[in-house]
Amino acid sequence: xxxxxxxxxxxxxxxxxxxxxxxxxxxxxxxxxxxxxxxxxxxxxxxxxxxxxxxxxxxxxxxxxxxxxxxxxxxxxxxxxxxxxxxxxxxxxxxxxxxxxxxxxxxxxxxxxxxxxxxxxxxxxxxxxxxxxxxxxxxxxxxxxxxxxxxxxxxxxxxxxxxxxxxxxxxxxxxxxxxxxxxxxxxxxxxxxxxxxxxxxxxxxxxxxxxxxxxxxxxxxxxxxxxxxxxxxxxxxxxxxxxxxxxxxxxxxxxxxxxxxxxxxxxxxxxxxxxxxxxxxxxxxxxxxxxxxxxxxxxxxxxxxxxxxxxxxxxxxxxxxxxxxxxxxxxxxxxxxxxxxxxxxxxxxxxxxxxxxxxxxxxxxxxxxxxxxxxxxxxxxxxxxxxxxxx
Amino acid sequence: xxxxxxxxxxxxxxxxxxxxxxxxxxxxxxxxxxxxxxxxxxxxxxxxxxxxxxxxxxxxxxxxxxxxxxxxxxxxxxxxxxxxxxxxxxxxxxxxxxxxxxxxxxxxxxxxxxxxxxxxxxxxxxxxxxxxxxxxxxxxxxxxxxxxx
Numbered sequence: 001x002x003x004x005x006x007x008x009x010x011x012x013x014x015x016x017x018x019x020x021x022x023x024x025x026x027x028x029x030x031x032x033x034x035x036x037x038x039x040x041x042x043x044x045x046x047x048x049x050x051x052x053x054x055x056x057x058x059x060x061x062x063x064x065x066x067x068x069x070x071x072x073x074x075x076x077x078x079x080x081x082x083x084x085x086x087x088x089x090x091x092x093x094x095x096x097x098x099x100x101x102x103x104x105x106x107x108x109x110x111x112x113x114x115x116x117x118x119x120x121x122x123x124x125x126x127x128x129x130x131x132x133x134x135x136x137x138x139x140x141x142x143x144x145x146x147x148x149x150x151x152x153x154x155x156x157x158x159x160x161x162x163x164x165x166x167x168x169x170x171x172x173x174x175x176x177x178x179x180x181x182x183x184x185x186x187x188x189x190x191x192x193x194x195x196x197x198x199x200x201x202x203x204x205x206x207x208x209x210x211x212x213x214x215x216x217x218x219x220x221x222x223x224x225x226x227x228x229x230x231x232x233x234x235x236x237x238x239x240x241x242x243x244x245x246x247x248x249x250x251x252x253x254x255x256x257x258x259x260x261x262x263x264x265x266x267x268x269x270x271x272x273x274x275x276x277x278x279x280x281x282x283x284x285x286x287x288x289x290x291x292x293x294x295x296x297x298x299x300x301x302x303x304x305x306x307x308x309x310x311x312x313x314x315x316x317x318x319x320x321x322x323x324x325x326x327x328x329x330x331x332x333x334x335x336x337x338x339x340x341x342x343x344x345x346x347x348x349x350x351x352x353x354x355x356x357x358x359x360x361x362x363x364x365x366x367x368x369x370x371x372x373x374x375x376x377x378x379x380x381x382x383x384x385x386x387x388x389x390x391x
Numbered sequence: 392x393x394x395x396x397x398x399x400x401x402x403x404x405x406x407x408x409x410x411x412x413x414x415x416x417x418x419x420x421x422x423x424x425x426x427x428x429x430x431x432x433x434x435x436x437x438x439x440x441x442x443x444x445x446x447x448x449x450x451x452x453x454x455x456x457x458x459x460x461x462x463x464x465x466x467x468x469x470x471x472x473x474x475x476x477x478x479x480x481x482x483x484x485x486x487x488x489x490x491x492x493x494x495x496x497x498x499x500x501x502x503x504x505x506x507x508x509x510x511x512x513x514x515x516x517x518x519x520x521x522x523x524x525x526x527x528x529x530x531x532x533x534x535x536x537x538x539x540x
Contacts, residue, residue, distance in 0.1 A: 306427050308451035312403060325427060325451070334427065346424035382409045384431045385424050385449040 005319045005364045009204075009296055009357035010153055010181060015247065016206040022250040023208065026243040034240055035229065044242050051249025058256045059198065059215055060189040067214045067232045068245045072180040072201030073104040074225065075214040078236070079176040079197040080108045080147055082222025084117055087144030087174075096138045096146045098122045098130045099340040102153055104199075105178055106336070109147075117144075124340045128157035128288035136167045146175045150182035150198075154324060154337040154353055155288030156297025158186060165194030174220060180204055180212075184255030185263070185294050196220045200252075202244065206357070207251030211244030258358070266296035266356040269365040273354060274298050276369045281376050283389065287341065287351065296356035299324075301343065304386025305350040305379050313375040319368055324351040346385065395452060396486040402456035407463050412445040416513060419505025421525070422498050428454050430502040432462070436510055439469050446502070453492035457499035460484050465503055470510075474522065476503055501525055 006014070015023075026047060032040030034048055049063070056063040069075045084095060097109050099121050109119045120138045122130055130148055139146070146168050151158045161177050168175040176197040179188055184205025190198055198215040202208055216222065216235075228237030255262070277300055278284050287299040302310060307323025314321055324335035325348070334348035343351070354368065380386040395403070412433035422428040428450035435443040444466050448458040460481050465473040478496035482488050488496060505525055508518035 304449070306450050306454070309403075309455065312400075312452045316400075316404060344425075345427070349424070349427040382406065382447055382455070383449040384420070384429050384447040387447065 003318060005360075005367060007354045007356060007360065007364070007368060008320045008322050009360075010156070010294075010353060010355035011322055012203045012209065013206045013357055014359065015203075015208055016251065016254065018254055019207055019247050019251045023243040023247040026246050030242070034242065035231065044240070047242055047246050048240055051245045054249035054253040055200075055213055055215075058183075058188070058252045060191050061215055062218065064233070065190075065215055065218055067216060067236050068240060068248070069212040069214055069236060070210060070238075070241070071212045072178070072199050072204075073212075075199030075201070075212045076102070076104040076147075076176075076178055076180075077108050078214055078225035079199060079216075079222055080105065080145060081112065082225055083145040083174050083176065083197070083220075084112050085223040086221055088117070092142045092144040093117045094120065094140050094143045096120045096122065096135065096143060096148075098124055098148050100124045100128070100152055100154075100337040101147065101149050102178055102180065104180075105147055105149070122148075126342050127292075128152060128155045128341050129292065130159050130164070132160050132163040132167055135164050136171075139167070139171050139173055143171075143173050146173055148175070148177060150177045150179035150188065150193075151186065151294050152288070152337060153181045154335055155299045155341065156181070156294035156355075157288040158182070158292045158294065161193045161195060168196075169194045181294060184252055184259075185296065187256075187259065190215055190217070197222065202248035202251055205251050205255040208244050208247040211241050211248045213248060262358045263295040265358060266360070269356045269360055269362060270296055270298045270354075272362065272365050273368060274300065277372060280369070280373055287338065287343070294355075298354045298356075299351065300354070301347050301351045302376055303347060303350055304383045304389050305376065307350055307352055309379050310350075310352055310372075310375065313379065314368075314371060317367075317371045317375075319371060321368075322353045322355075324353065325349045394489055395456070396488075398484075398486040399453065399456040399488065402459040402485065403452045406446075406455055406459040408445050408459065408466065409447070410445045411447060412443060415443075415445070415506075417506045417508075417510025419502050419507070419509050421501045421505050422450070422454075424449060427451065428495065428498055430454065430458050430498050432458070432502040432506040434465075434506045434510060436470065439471075441465050441468055441470065441473055450495065450498075451492070453488055453495040454498065456485060457481050457488070457495045458502065461499040461503055470507060473503055473507060476500055 032044045034045040052063040052066045055066045122134045174196040180201045183200035196217045202211040226237045283303045307325030324338045338348035415433035417434035420431040431447045433445045444462045446458040478500040481496040508522045511518035
């Protein structure tokens with residue numbers, strides 16, 4: 001097998017050297033508990049404060065509005081359950097979200113439905129965009145929260161959060177956005193977007209796994225999710241993952257510093273792959289708006305094939321990617337994201353996501369196309385579905 | 392990818408007996424594209440023997456590997472032997488399958504049975520007493536709720 005070609009940066013990213021170097025001392029030498037009142041404890045507390053300031057600078061908010069969590073999923077759970085429970089006291093038990101949110105949001109909504117909340121699930125256009133007018137029309141006097149993702153994890157489409165934010169602010173409804181895919185990849189300004197809460201996760205922008213953050217605008221008070229000690233200004237209990245937090249802060253700082261350069265690079269690789277695949281492999285198409293999408297995301301359907309087949313063929317050539325096929329999960333249903341934008345089941349089964357990162361090269365993009373041009377026709381030749389489709 | 396045995400990966404990478412059989416006298420197709428699995432099995436039967444077999448499959452790695460293995464297990468065998476092919480035998484011959492992929496081996500068994508049933512039908516013989524009733528193995532296509540969840 002040739003050297004590994006990692007094209008699944010939307011799933012997770014490698015920790016960069018700069019981030020690793022920043023984290024290492026906090027795993028070994030500086031082990032003090034930030035809640036302890038002696039010097040090595042203060043050192044740890046100071047490291048967390050630095051990271052909080054780094055995140056605040058990236059999001060254009062106050063450091064005191066940044067709370068560290070265990071992961072993006074925890075941030076989503078806290079924001080949504082916390083807001084729902086807070087507003088339920090005021091008789092507001094209606095939640096609004098979209099059909100193609102990450103499961104961290106959708107399954108949280110589902111759990112709240114079982115507790116008696118009502119959820120409005122907005123449709124998504126064929127281009128993979130939520131319509132702000134749909135949000136406005138769905139808001140009711142008893143709406144507790146709107147939660148719409150900043151960018152989709154599978155098809156990479158960037159949502160009109162600033163427009164949705166203006167509507168929610170005008171109507172006096174809290175807006176949460178799951179920015180796990182967006183953070184570090186596109187500019188995020190919580191004031192310009194007028195969001196009340198925003199989730200992010202370190203491992204999506206070359207930081208470590210096991211550390212997330214939730215921005216909570218001053219004055220917004222979701223009920224606590226983790227109860228215990230007084231960490232994170234008494235709002236998120238549990239001894240802090242200092243190395244993880246340091247890594248998150250540093251990684252986000254670097255991602256924002258290098259954003260323009262990285263985006264241009266990833267876009268170049270993405271556009272090359274999309275253009276070449278659509279030109280050379282019959283029947284293929286790009287999913288999601290071609291312009292309003294994350295710079296590194298290419299999501300392509302290969303009709304007549306099942307995605308796991310492509311995944312395995314690529315893996316045998318040392319290439320890592322991801323598929324929307326059912327075989328990628330424990331159920332037999334294909335991706336809810338692809339179904340939400342109107343793909344037929346059989347199309348969704350044959351859909352692949354290639355997500356590029358700063359470490360990828362044009363040689364890798366070329367290699368991906370070479371391999372696809374070899375394996376797709378070979379697999380299609382044994383597919384009864386392709387046999388029918390090509391006629 | 393670590394989820395499959397070496398045997399499964401071998402049959403996935405180099406599937407045996409792929410293609411169509413123009414002079415087949417028994418053809419069976421099971422599964423559907425919506426579920427992500429379709430297997431079509433072609434048999435050429437002379438006397439009581441399966442002298443040739445080919446398959447076409449749309450599906451995951453396990454679907455391709457189980458189709459391939461099933462053709463190997465019945466090629467050159469008698470009809471009676473082919474009728475006794477079980478999905479368990481296919482799984483064993485592949486050195487195991489992950490639990491979520493067991494349905495692929497069921498499809499492979501059913502594809503063989505569907506092709507044999509077609510063979511009997513073409514002979515003017517009711518296949519059901521011989522082949523048995525073909526069960527639908529489609530358990531993944533339920534529509535989701537309001538959010539597809």
